[in-house]
Amino acid sequence: MTGSTALLTDHYELTMVQAALASGAAHRRSVFEVFARRLPDGRRYGVVAGTGRLLDALADFRFGEEQIESLRERRVVDEPTLDWLAGYRFSGTITGYAEGEIQFPGSPVLVVEASFAEGVILETIALSILNHDSAIAAAASRMTGAAGERPCIEMGSRRTHEEAAVAAARAAYIAGFSTTSNLAAGQRYGVPTAGTAAHAFTLLHDTERAAFDAQVASLGSDTTLLVDTYDIPEGVRNAVAAAGTGLGAVRIDSGDLVVGAHAVREQLDALGARDTRIVVTSDLDEFAIATLRAAPVDMYGVGTSLVTGSGAPTAGMVYKLVAHEDEHGELIGVAKKSKDKASVAGRKYAMRRMSPDGVAQAEVIGLGERPSNDGDDRPLMVDLVVDGERVYKDDLDTARDRHAASRAQLPPAATQLSRGEPVIPTIYEDHA
Amino acid sequence: MTGSTALLTDHYELTMVQAALASGAAHRRSVFEVFARRLPDGRRYGVVAGTGRLLDALADFRFGEEQIESLRERRVVDEPTLDWLAGYRFSGTITGYAEGEIQFPGSPVLVVEASFAEGVILETIALSILNHDSAIAAAASRMTGAAGERPCIEMGSRRTHEEAAVAAARAAYIAGFSTTSNLAAGQRYGVPTAGTAAHAFTLLHDTERAAFDAQVASLGSDTTLLVDTYDIPEGVRNAVAAAGTGLGAVRIDSGDLVVGAHAVREQLDALGARDTRIVVTSDLDEFAIATLRAAPVDMYGVGTSLVTGSGAPTAGMVYKLVAHEDEHGELIGVAKKSKDKASVAGRKYAMRRMSPDGVAQAEVIGLGERPSNDGDDRPLMVDLVVDGERVYKDDLDTARDRHAASRAQLPPAATQLSRGEPVIPTIYEDHA
Known part of the structure; x- marks a missing residue:
């Protein structure tokens, strides 16, 4: 995507x-914070994703002639404001959780x-x-x-x-997916893409066998045939008649997948296609995947429930003013007192408290200064933009590795799918 | 957005x-159909949206050098296929439901x-x-x-x-929303935009009164103050002290909105601000809006539940090959027989059966030919693209009017929010 994001x-x-x-007051130095008040109902942890995309979007956040003219025509703001917008370049500093990191309620994922x-x-x-990409990654x-x-x-x-x-394909890759069907995600972000054929391809040919022959002739016997x-x-x-016992994989997209996978595995083995893998698709989500654990399945294809956040399509993050300078140039914490939506004033710093054997114990958030570190603890915030210059440039594989490592440090209950509380508590340390 | 959509x-x-x-087989004349097998659980009707955006995207569906090079590098397809893609121009014909039209299970919204x-x-x-925009519009x-x-x-x-x-702002406008906060929706589609201030603006100033004074000084007394x-x-x-009794509106974003709206209305009236309107926001959905019917509220601001489809973030439409020509050049219907996913073969036509007094009775789908029309019935499918040329050019207000008119023809149960069956049945007429 090209063009202004403004x-x-x-x-x-x-x-x-x-x-x-x-x-x-526009020129008062201010601190804004992005955080989620809570995780989606029953979730044990969240995942930060979108940081890299946000920094890309920030580079294109410019009010050019076209944008200014649109705002003028529609009388959105007055001329002095249009002048200010035309000169807009972000010159501030952004810190936050690196992409792929685990997050919890209150985690200051962006400051x-x-x-x-x-x-x-x-x-x-x-x-x-952040709300979209983090929801998908979680x-x-x-x-x-x-x-x-x-x-x-x-x-x-x-x-x-x-x-x-x-963006969903990108976020899923960070959270451990292997490939995507989305070609643009391959082009823009280097996410590996894959795919073979749909039911339409079989229906187009006069017989299923003719379709399989055509697919194998063009794509090789290592292809995946939809059976x-x-x-x-x-x-x-x-499928085995068309491709031989060297057939790459078969895909099952309907029916009871546990029963289907067992039956297909037996049949493939009996036909000598012992190395042919089984891919299952059809409205899978994390619960269906868990149910298929004991079935002879080699790969899971996931669609709807992934891109809709499996019941939580948005991460619920908010962007709040938490401090601004007063007439003496001192930063003072501010917070609204609205019912059910009160926020915690002041700039935050975050650290993950770790046990000596490397298991996460708590999300510790320091108010106004960095929380104390007993040596095992892991600081969470990194510089993203310093004085307007982007300094964070991690590639997707780095984010993916970070996610895997951070998830591996969580207590075992983190990966239970049953509904529950966040797997570690969020603790505020007030040094004020 | 500029650039290729391919x-x-x-x-x-x-x-x-x-x-x-x-x-x-690539050159066999074929018919593909977009339809939803069912509506989201409990919904009484669906809404078609995205048609105009799809036709925009089709005009940009071109494999240029950049796209071809990406596919070549990643070895997605072979050279003959790349040659074919480089010359791709859609030269076929597309018919379908006009944007804003109501749809039901099986409605052939695009052919x-x-x-x-x-x-x-x-x-x-x-x-x-179509899945995104229709989910939001519904x-x-x-x-x-x-x-x-x-x-x-x-x-x-x-x-x-x-x-x-x-896209959500655009779809919401089609379905009757008045304005959007999204400036790009204003720029690209002419959706009216609106907005005034957030809590951050109040927190930035030394007192709430100073913030209100600043807002009124800049935006006028007709503004909306967040109280x-x-x-x-x-x-x-x-708010009334800052703007006077000519204050445009106040916004309430927290607490019990029914209680809050009554209290604020009484207070505004007592202060003489009888024409000051009340805007409520804060996680509203259709149920909360219905609950507020008896409260003195003038406008509803809706966020999360709108853009996430209020529990149904995707419309569940599928794109299926339903017919292709055989060796004699005759169209033959095809359908898969997969468990729970069987489809109905053959090209479809659709009509809404209307009672003599103009109330919708059924969605009638003709297989292979147009359903019979008793004179009151309303044909649903219009030409969108003919021999590669776009002929559908309705603007957003036309789609918005169509939606309002089509919804008004539904039986009264359509707008009940309780879960239920589609408000009219889908009937297939088989002329074969």
Whole structure:
């Protein structure tokens, strides 16, 4: 995607800038924080994803002529504000959790320090990206956790917005998925892509055998043949007849997958296709994957439930002003007192408290300064942007490795799929 | 968004094209159909949205040098297939439900007639757009139905992917929302945008009164002041003190909104601000809106539940090959027989059966030919693309009017929020 990201923004961010420019408060040094008040119902942990995409979007967050003209035409803000927007370059500092890191309620996953005006207008784009990508990564992590060593294939593009699909493939890869069906995710982010054929390909040919012959002739015997268009046992016979016992894989997309996988495995073995793998698809989620643990399945293809966050399509993160400078240039903590939505004032720092044998014990959040570290603990916040310059440049594989390592440090209850509390508590340390 | 949409596509669409080009079957004239097997659990009707966006995306569905090079590098398909893709222009015909139309299980919302290869590679982009936009529109329609004459404001951008947010604002407008917070939706689609201030603006200033004074000075007394940052009664007093009795509106974003709205209305009236409106926000969905019917609320702001489809984030539409020509050039119906996923073979036509007094009675789907029309019935399918040329060019307001008119024709049970069956049955007429 090319072009400016500046209008992927809520109207009120710009009217607030207008009013604050007029009052003079726009230039107060401010600290904004992104965090989730809670995890989605019953979830044991969350996952931060989207950080890299957000920094890409920040580089394109420019009000060019086209954007300014649109705002002028629609009378969104006044001319002094348009002038200010035309010159907008983020010159502040952003720290936060590195991509792939595990997060908990209250974790300060992003901290933006800038003038009020420079910081406030990033609210919408920051939340859009982090809320979407983190929701997908959190669901994906539960799925790869349930799948263990078996690869998971992301194939949900058709069930979500066409651009959300690309971001979902990226987030799923960070959380341990092996491949995606989405070609744009391959092109933009280097996520490995895979795929073979749909039922339409079989229906197009005069017989299933003719379709399989055509597929094997073109894609080789290592391909995956979809065997459930008509009748599975007949499909498996046709598949092995077409490709030989060196057939790469068969895919089952319907029926009771546990029963189906056992039957297909037996049939393949009896036909001599002992190395032919079994891919299952069909509305899988983390619970279905867990149920299939004991079945002879080699790969899971996951679509709808991945791209919709498996019941939690948004991560519930908010972007809050937590401090600003006063007339003496001192940072003072601020927080709203709205019912059920009160927030904790002041700049936060975070650390994961670890036992001596490397198991996470608590999410420790220091108010105003870094929490004390007994030596085993792991600091969580890294520099992302310093004085307007992007310094965070981790690639996807680094984020993916980080996710795997961070998840492996959680207590074993983390990967239980039953509903429960966050697997470690969040503790605030107030040094004030 | 600029650029090619061609890689917003699943890998297997292209490998199917490769195998079908090799087998010769790629050129068989084929009919693909988009439909939902069922509505989301308990919903009474669905809404078609995204048609216009899909036709925009189709115009940009081109494999240019960059796309071809990406596919070559990643060895997705072979050279003959790359040559074919480089020359790809959709030359077929697409009919379907016009945007904003109500739909039911089995409704053929899109029918693509083209060669197999030309048609099959549109599967992913067509489903991504229609599944997302229709899911949002269906949720939005329930909300505007519950809100009656009171305007609904779309403000969910921060809770969904940044580009999905733009499409969601567009879909919500079709389904009757009045405005959106999303500036890009204003720029690209002309959706009216609105917004005033967040809690951060109040927290930035030394006092709530100073914040309100700043907002009124810059945005005028017709603005909306957010009164729940600290204490609502104090906030309302500050608001009227800052703006006078001509204050446009106050917004309440927390607490019990029914109780809050009554208290604020009484206080505003007592202060003489009888024309000041009350906007409520805070995790509203169609049920909360219905609950607020008897409260003195003037506008609803809806975020999360709108952009996540209020429990149904995807419309569940599928793209199926339903017919292709045989060796004699005759179209023959095809359908898979997979367990629980069997489909109905053959090209479909659709009509809404209407009673003489204009109430919808049934969704009638003709197999192979148009259903009979007793004179009151309403044909549902329009030409979208003819021989590769786009002919459908309805603007958003036309789609919005169509939606309102089509919903108004449904039996009254359609707008009940309780879970139930589709409000009219789908009937197949088989002329074969």
